[in-house]
Amino acid sequence: EDQVTQSPEALRLQEGESSSLNCSYTVSGLRGLFWYRQDPGKGPEFLFTLYSAGEEKEKERLKATLTKKESFLHITAPKPEDSATYLCAAGGATNKLIFGTGTLLAVQP
Amino acid sequence: DAGVTQSPTHLIKTRGQHVTLRCSPISGHKSVSWYQQVLGQGPQFIFQYYEKEERGRGNFPDRFSARQFPNYSSELNVNALLLGDSALYLCASSLGPGTDTQYFGPGTRLTVL
Numbered sequence: 166e167d168q169v170t171q172s173p174e175a176l177r178l179q180e181g182e183s184s185s186l187n188c189s190y191t192v193s194g195l196r197g198l199f200w201y202r203q204d205p206g207k208g209p210e211f212l213f214t215l216y217s218a219g220e221e222k223e224k225e226r227l228k229a230t231l232t233k234k235e236s237f238l239h240i241t242a243p244k245p246e247d248s249a250t251y252l253c254a255a256g257g258a259t260n261k262l263i264f265g266t267g268t269l270l271a272v273q274p
Numbered sequence: 275d276a277g278v279t280q281s282p283t284h285l286i287k288t289r290g291q292h293v294t295l296r297c298s299p300i301s302g303h304k305s306v307s308w309y310q311q312v313l314g315q316g317p318q319f320i321f322q323y324y325e326k327e328e329r330g331r332g333n334f335p336d337r338f339s340a341r342q343f344p345n346y347s348s349e350l351n352v353n354a355l356l357l358g359d360s361a362l363y364l365c366a367s368s369l370g371p372g373t374d375t376q377y378f379g380p381g382t383r384l385t386v387l
Binding site: 169196197199201206207208209210211214252254256259260261262263264265266267 | 278280307309314315316317318319322329330332362364371372375376377378379380381383
């Protein structure tokens with residue numbers, strides 16, 4: 166069965182303290198791995214799409230990487246405004262995205 | 275540029291009632307997908323439509339139905355509401371079907387009492 170697992174469930178960082186979020190996936194015929202940011206009570210905001218193992222994408226303090234079994238979202242020198250839930254989703258052979266439960270990130274000043 | 279829009283923002287219904295949620299995709303996008311997000315969980319896929327045809331259906335009961343109109347906007351209908359249907363309902367649009375990058379709207383918060 167297709168599945169996406171994110172870890173940790175929650176992460177508390179000090180401002181400037183870099184870290185990584187993990188997304189493990191088991192999806193038949195992966196067509197894309199997606200990262201979103203979600204603020205409380207709002208819709209997910211698109212961050213990155215990765216299509217093949219070895220691919221990397223960067224945006225400001227965020228960098229996403231992809232291997233054949235997992236993806237990482239690296240956060241460099243985070244700021245309090247980076248606090249949010251980060252969602253990972255995998256698209257496979259079916260026409261749907263399978264989401265993980267997210268990592269709740271809190272960055273303290 | 276306008277993003278995905280959804281209406282209403284919030285909705286309160288009682289058990290057994292029916293609800294219709296609406297979504298307008300990003301201009302130029304022809305595919306709309308619907309997701310249900312329960313508090314503390316990731317979004318769960320309900321439907322995908324492309325060019326007015328259903329292209330995917332998630333594991334939801336027949337009480338859930340949807341349709342897409344010629345202007346690519348979409349409606350999600352839920353009949354015989356249950357307490358467990360309380361959730362944030364998200365609409366996402368993409369250029370095409372399948373797993374093109376999907377852009378989400380702000381959601382409709384449904385509360386069933």
